[in-house]
Amino acid sequence: MREAIIILAVIAILAGLTLFKYRRQVRMMIEFWRSIRKLQQASRPHGEMPEPPRNEGKLVSCARCRTWVPEERAIRLGKTATYCSTDCLEKSATAV
Numbered sequence: 710m711r712e713a714i715i716i717l718a719v720i721a722i723l724a725g726l727t728l729f730k731y732r733r734q735v736r737m738m739i740e741f742w743r744s745i746r747k748l749q750q751a752s753r754p755h756g757e758m759p760e761p762p763r764n765e766g767k768l769v770s771c772a773r774c775r776t777w778v779p780e781e782r783a784i785r786l787g788k789t790a791t792y793c794s795t796d797c798l799e800k801s802a803t804a805v
């Protein structure tokens with residue numbers, strides 16, 4: 710058990726020394742990684758399934774165009790199908 714602790718301590722010291730030696734490179738890598746993350750967040754494409762916007766009542770997605778609309782504004786058809794507008798309801802009705 711004691712050997713394990715000593716080995717762990719040696720590994721920790723070696724890792725610390727390595728980090729200290731390459732601290733500039735490590736910092737550069739972190740900066741690089743951060744800038745990549747920023748770029749990814751900035752140029753994130755609008756997903757196919759839009760996320761429901763927050764701080765509104767319960768939201769349902771339109772069965773045709775997938776737009777999220779508040780439940781009270783949605784047009785219901787049967788038990789499961791909901792539409793954002795009569796336009797979408799008519800389009801999906803004529804499409805079938």
Ligand SMILES: [Zn+2]
Nearest residue numbers: 771774793797
């Ligand atoms: Zn719709």
